[in-house]
Amino acid sequence: NAxxxxxxxxxxxxxxxxxxxxxxxxxxxxxxxWYRQDPGMGLRxxxxxxxxxxxxxxxxxxxxxxxRSTTEDFPLRLLSAAPSQTSVYFCASSYSGGRASGRARNxxxxxxxTRLTVL
Amino acid sequence: RKEVEQDPGPFNVxxxxxxxxxxxxxxxxxxxxxxxxxxxRKEPKLLMSVYSSGNEDGRFTAQLNRASQYISLxxxxxxxxxxxxxxxxxxxxxxxxxxxxxxxxxxxxKP
Numbered sequence: 518n519a520x521x522x523x524x525x526x527x528x529x530x531x532x533x534x535x536x537x538x539x540x541x542x543x544x545x546x547x548x549x550x551w552y553r554q555d556p557g558m559g560l561r562x563x564x565x566x567x568x569x570x571x572x573x574x575x576x577x578x579x580x581x582x583x584x585r586s587t588t589e590d591f592p593l594r595l596l597s598a599a600p601s602q603t604s605v606y607f608c609a610s611s612y613s614g615g616r617a618s619g620r621a622r623n624x625x626x627x628x629x630x631t632r633l634t635v636l
Numbered sequence: 637r638k639e640v641e642q643d644p645g646p647f648n649v650x651x652x653x654x655x656x657x658x659x660x661x662x663x664x665x666x667x668x669x670x671x672x673x674x675x676x677r678k679e680p681k682l683l684m685s686v687y688s689s690g691n692e693d694g695r696f697t698a699q700l701n702r703a704s705q706y707i708s709l710x711x712x713x714x715x716x717x718x719x720x721x722x723x724x725x726x727x728x729x730x731x732x733x734x735x736x737x738x739x740x741x742x743x744x745x746k747p
Contacts, residue, residue, distance in 0.1 A: 550734070557644070559723065559739035560680070575734065607679055625735060627679035 518543050523608050523628035530598040530635045538593040538631050540608030548611045549591040550575070550625070551583065553604040560607065566591055598635045606631045637662055640738035642724050648744045653714045657741045659707040659724030666736075669700055671709050672723040674740065680723055683709075714745045 524539045542549065550565035552575075562575030566585040580602060582594040591610075595602060609625040642659045649655050661669075669686035684691065686698040686707055697710040707724055724738035 552737075557739055559640070560735075560737040562734055562736075565734060624682045627681070629679055630677075 520544065521608055521610055521626050521628035523606075523631050525631060526629065527632045528634070530595075530633065532599060532635060534595075534598050536595050536598065538595075538606055538608075538633075540591045540593065540628060541589050542591075542608075542610040542626070543589065544610065544612075544626065545588060546610035546612055546626075547588065548625075549585065550609050551581070551591070551593045552607045552609065553577065553602075554607060554630075555604050563593065563606075595633075600635045602633065603635045604633060606633060638738070639663060639736045640724055640726055642738035642741045644739055644741060646742040646744050648746060649714055650746055651714055651716060653745075654710065654712045655714055655743060656711075657709045657722055657724075657743075659709075659738055661705050661707070661724075661726045661736075663726070663728065663736075664702075664705060666705075666726040666728065668727040669707050670725040670735075671696075671698055671707075672725055672737075674721045674723055676720075680737075683722070711743075714743075716745050716747060719743055719745045 521542045547568045551563040552560040554560045561577050563581050564583040566572045569585050569588050572583050607630050608628040611625040640661045671683040672680040673683045674680040684693050684698050686700045688700050690699045695712045699708045721740040721742045723740045725735050728734050
């Protein structure tokens with residue numbers, strides 16, 4: 518198993534550009550999420566999904582879109598990049614007890630991260 | 637007030653020392669609690685879950701005090717390889733599985 522993979526590892530954008538951060542997992546996890554990590558702030562939840570076709574907002578969703586057309590993939594789209602979106606982005610997945618419960622099991626597995634700089 | 641608060645440190649300790657980290661959380665309805673470890677410029681990884689009865693995994697002991705909304709992690713006989721940032725994590729009150737992270741406590745173990 519590759520686990521959780523993220524591409525690209527590094528990206529530099531200009532203000533106003535759009536891009537998609539890719540995330541994929543091969544563990545058949547139903548629950549997937551995106552976090553951003555900034556110095557002194559810890560990880561903050563951007564968006565999450567409890568299964569294919571279902572997404573919801575986290576703590577800091579503005580400026581980001583997600584979709585979940587398959588169990589494996591959960592891309593994060595930056596619509597119009599801003600310097601405030603300079604950060605390290607982590608994708609994570611975990612086993613869910615079932616879509617009806619919307620509950621994730623304990624351990625979330627993280628991808629290696631994408632380091633994004635917006636100039 | 638942050639939902640999960642930790643002393644960011646850094647904690648600088650010699651090898652072999654015992655060190656304790658504390659964490660407080662604001663949501664009394666939080667259901668699950670964890671410690672994650674994050675090495676420099678790497679992704680977080682689960683260190684251990686925290687149970688009301690307390691739990692131990694080798695040199696690591698985690699404790700939960702629901703009444704005080706307080707979580708602790710004790711590391712005995714510190715090793716150089718324990719140097720990392722330790723993240724206190726709680727779930728919210730709803731059953732969505734969302735995790736709320738503290739900002740982390742940095743530990744440096746010196747020879």
